[in-house]
Amino acid sequence: MEKQSRKGLIDSSSPLGKLEGAGGIYIHIPFCKQACHYCDFHFSTSLKKKDELVNALVKEIELRKSEFKSTTVETIYFGGGTPSLLTNEELQFLIDSVYNNYKVSKNPEITLEANPDDLSKDRIIELSKSKINRLSIGIQSFFEADLKLMNRAHNATEAKACLEEATKYFNNISLDLIYGIPGASNEQWLQNIDMALGFGVPHISSYALTVEPKTALDSFIKKGVIEDVDDEQAHEQFHLLKEKLEASGFIHYELSNFGKEGFFSKNNSAYWQGKSYLGIGPSAHSFNGKQRGWNVRNNTKYIKALEANKLPIEIETLTQTDQYNEYIMTGLRTIWGVSIQKVENDFGIVFKDYLIEQAEIFINQQLLYIEDKHIRVTKKGQFLSDGIASELFKINLTC
Structure with a gap:
């Protein structure tokens, strides 16, 4: 069976079909004060259409409620872009829209991604009085040279000041750090980690600096303005991070995420475990296990479509092979690994036998191991998990 795709403007009937069980809602806020040199996410540095965009987000929330008719919303996540550019009133307007149109669990995880320069003491206090109960703060580095x-x-002073205040009012805080920054030594990276730990946050997300095509960073490296990323050093810094955080009581539960017991990101864990989610906003993605959808990557087109009660979404129906590959990719990134029994139950004996045969290559290289009928990556293989997963993918099937 070949992939089936629908794209363009879709009427207000359920584009992905009805879902059951528990799910999450991701709301993309496509605005930033300025463009980070490494970023290729969808955003605008102009806030002229912010009011229209917020109204369009509410309209999409309303139009897609039938997709979650039998689903309980357990997480609401404001991502971006820079969601903290919205006022507290605008954020509450969006949260209320979810509550008014969906069944929401008693104690949902509601996360706001925020930049340090938006988190003044007064703003943090206001946010602490709202339904938002988790902050994900984009620190990236505590060093001025890295930030520039x-x-x-934001600057390094703002990074530290916002964490000093935020930890007084929120107990569920995650901060982002980036490693593999050109010119940043291993010693400096360890200082970054120590400073993060000094604030007592229970969750840290950390990513290697990646050079995406057509970004400013890509251009600067090609012109010789900035030295290229050193993959070997990034690998070293990943392992320094892992050792340091695990020694401090963090659990490395996903390739880029470390959390104290009870503080894993429920939103992100749902992605990796294959649960359903709705993506609201321009460029946002949705998934129901068998279909994937993504909204138009253009603010003006998005707003105009929603004003006409249309959903500017493209939908792809996943083949059995696609679903298997997606499970392998997400599963290998986590401490839960890939269940051999689940592969057999969901995809059949052919897929199970193929998985075990392919995995044997990496087991012999001490990059994978099997325990309790689950395939997991070894410490040696963790940094390579995405590449290993791609080698376990099943291809050229017609089912």
Whole structure:
């Protein structure tokens, strides 16, 4: 069976079909004060259409409620872009829209991605009085030179000041750090980690600096303005991070995420475990296990479509092979690994036998291991998990 795809403007009937069980809602806020040199996410540095965009988000929330008719919303996640550019009133308007149109669990995880320069003491206090109960703060580095190289909107002083205040009012805080920054030594990276730990946050997300095509960073490296990313050093810094955080009581539960017991990101864990989610906003993605959808990557087109009660979404129906590959990719990134029994139950004996045969290659290289009928990556293989997963993919099937 070949992939089936629908694209363009879709009427207000359920585009992905009805879902059951538990799910999450991701709301994309496509605005930033300035463009980080490494970023290729969808955003605009102009806030002229912010009011129209917020109204369009509410309209999409309303139009897609039938997709979650039998689903309980357990997480609401404001991502971007820079969601903290919205006022507290605008954020509450969006949260209320979810509550008014969906069944929401008693204690949902509601996360706001925020930049340090938006988190004044007064703003943090206001947010603490709202339904938002988790902050994900884009620190990236505590060093001025790193922040300037990445063209971050905040400075090192703001990074520290916002965490000092935020930890007084929120107990569920995650901060982002980036490793593999050109010119940043291993010693400096360890200092970054120590400073993060000093604030007592229970969750840290950390990513290797990646050079995406057509970004400013890509251009600067090609012109010789900035030295290229050193993959070997990034690998070293990943392992330094892992050792340091695990020694401090963090659990490395996903390739880029470390959390104390009870503080894993429920939103992100749902993605990796294959649960359903709705993506609201321009460029946002949705998934129901068998279909994937993504909204138009253009603010003006998005707004105009919703004003006409249309959903500017493209939908792809996943083949059995696609579903298997997606499970392998997400499963290998986590401590839960890939269940051999689940593969057999969901995809059949052919897929199970193929998986075990392919995995044997990496087991012999001590990059994978099997325990309790689950395939997991070894410490040696963790940094390579995405590449290993791609080698376990099943291809050229017609089912």
